[in-house]
Amino acid sequence: MYRAVLVDDENYDLEGLRCLIPWRELGIEAVCSESNPLAALQYIENHEIDLLITDIRMPAVSGMELSRVALELNPGLKIVFISGYQEFHYAKQALDLKAHAYILKPVDDEELISVLRTATAELELERRRVPEDGGMIASFNFIKNDVLQHLLEGSIDGATLGEFLARYPLDLSFTSASAVLIEADDVLMRVQEQPEGGYAGLDRLFQYIGSEIDASAAGKWCRLNRSQLGFVYTGPRRTLEEWLQQLVLRVREHTDYTITVSYGAEVWSLGELAASFSQAKAYMNGKMFIGKNRVIPPVMNKPGMVQDIKELSVVLEGMFAAMAAYRLADICDWLDELFEIAALFEHPVKVYHFSIHIVTRLEAYLGTLNETYESLQQMDAIHHLETVDDIKRWLRRTLFEISELLFLKKRHKNRRLMEGIEAYIRERLTENLTLRGVAGHFAYSPNHLGVLFKEHTGESFNEYLVRLRMEKAILLLDQPQYKIYEVADQVGYKNIAYFSRQFREYFHMTAADYRKQS
Structure with a gap:
């Protein structure tokens, strides 16, 4: 049996780790589970352990500090960081500590079980003194995803990226490239129909798409959220649309899903990728105008469509930002602008599809915050709404509820943090x-x-x-x-x-x- 220490200052998350993971089946004994990192540190200082599964940011002693001490005492230790923060500098620190994995909250049990299996397999190899295959980056597939996502979203500066690439080689070179956005169709409907299997099906879909990209050596890709994948296409620009059309066709033939794909302008440097990806995201809003299960090119022939898409992108970005910042009055203003766009649709069915599109965009946005909102999966509610005003009221209420939940969650985190800091200062x-x-x-x-x-x-x-x-x-x-x-x-x-x-x-x-x- 391998000995594991579990540390999370959130009692609910800790209890989930302790009770929902089949530790004994994995050949692991959870010898210590602590919500107090200082108590966990005391245990680690007095006992040998093989695995440390810890939250990355905690009061008094952070997961990083805990791991550094644990590694000094147990050089062969496997560390799994669990974090609610998808930020590059946390992942980079995890790499510096040679962590085995970096998992984002809410924790997917199957993902953690898979990580633990590979960790115990590596421990077994080390016990038998069998050399490991591959370099360090092979053990850190999670960091490739993190770096690419930050590149596409423009949230990593050149100096930080250069420092990372100098220490952890990851080939991101290209002569020219285009940012591509791939979105699974009808995700909310599928999850509603199959609550347990819906997300597992999405995982299989994106694994298939990733394998197609890798097999064609077409570029680098990363999972953005549950329903979207980002892709840096580095092949010839003249063959991009044809390659994407073939991908759409193969997905339809070989999986249970269909996908919609959009792409941005050709660029010649890493620093320009974010602009290309921003275009791809804007063009994805054209899905509601011209349909799904296809490639949406940057230039569309329908008069006024590009302008409508640009306006919709601006409104959605403003509305979601207001929601995340708990600015309820601004949410109302953005909703008014949003439904001015909806008023252009001459048929109620089109308004309904418009609403489905907005909810899908909202679900994807929440995915970027590592948040979920169960009511978004109950799409029957929209079916029963009879007028545009009904849909608007439903959407306003939903946005208000999500905004308040995010605000309370943030305030709760800050309150707990500040209580710990105040105690630290008083002592x-x-x-x-x-x-x-x-x-x-x-x-x-x-x-x-x-x-x-x-x-x-x-x-x-x-x-x-x-x-x-x-x-x-x-x-x-x-x-x-x-x-x-x-x-x-x-x-x-x-x-x-x-x-x-x-x-x-x-x-x-x-x-x-x-x-x-x-």
Whole structure:
């Protein structure tokens, strides 16, 4: 049996890991499961382990820090990071630690089981001293997906990309390229019909498409979300549309799905890929105008269609951004603009299809946030709506509900984070605390943590720190056994003159005067 430690500060997620994974069938014993990373660290320091499955960002001790200590004590350790944050720098840190895998929340049980099987297989090979095949990148297929997605979405800067490619070779060279977006058709309907098997079918579909791309050496690809795949086509531009048409045909013949494909302009550098991909996303909105199960080219012959698609793209981006930021009034404004576009459709059936298209785009957008919303899968609700106003009201209510859920989830995360940070500060008031130091301990940037502090407490970090120190100073001054310089030392001031000046500024009297009157 291999020994595993499970760490997640979310009790619900931890319980899911502990109870829903068939550990013994995998030849693994979960010897420790902790929501408190400090308790997990204490266990690791006193026991040998083979596997560490940990959340990447936790208060007090991050998954990264926990893993570094665990690796020093157990050099052959296999680490699986679980994260709710699809950000490049987390994946890069995972690579630096030679992590076995990096899985995004919500965790797919089958994905984790597959990862654990490969981890135990590697452990068995190492026990038998059988050399592993392939280089390090083969063990990090997840990072290829992450890097390509950031390239397509324009969310990685050139310096960071260059640093990564210098250390972890991944061939992204090309003479020219086009960004391609591939979307599975009728996803919501299929998931509604087969709640358990729908997403597994999507996984098989995209595995098939990926194998077709790899077999043709047509370029690099990455899974964007549950229903979409991004693809950097590096073959001859003149054969691109023909190649994509053949892919659409093969998918229809060899899978249970059909796909719709769009592509952007030809580009000649990595930095231009994001612009090409943005075009591909905009053209995908043409699916509702000209139909699915086909290739949507950049130039369409129907008069006004390109302009309609561009307007729809702008409206959808604005509406989804307002939803994610909990700006309810802006959601209403964007909805009004959206249904001005819908008013151009002369038949109610077209409005219904328009609504299905919007919900599909919304589901894909939530996928980029690693979020789901179960009601979107209940498409019967739209079937029963009789008028455009009914559809508009339903969509407004749905967007409001999702916006509030995202807001509450974010606030809950921030509240838990801030409670941990406040406890950390209170325990260390005697130390030289700085915003940068506290931010570094909790794996945040100083600017980001400063904003969170202001939102949570209504004070800046320094204002909060001074208030805590002054409150504790008052309590100590009320106890006559402490000298004033001892009080200053116990609240973090090594310079008695500086303490006296801050005390006077805060209470408008000296510490000595306060003690006399108390």
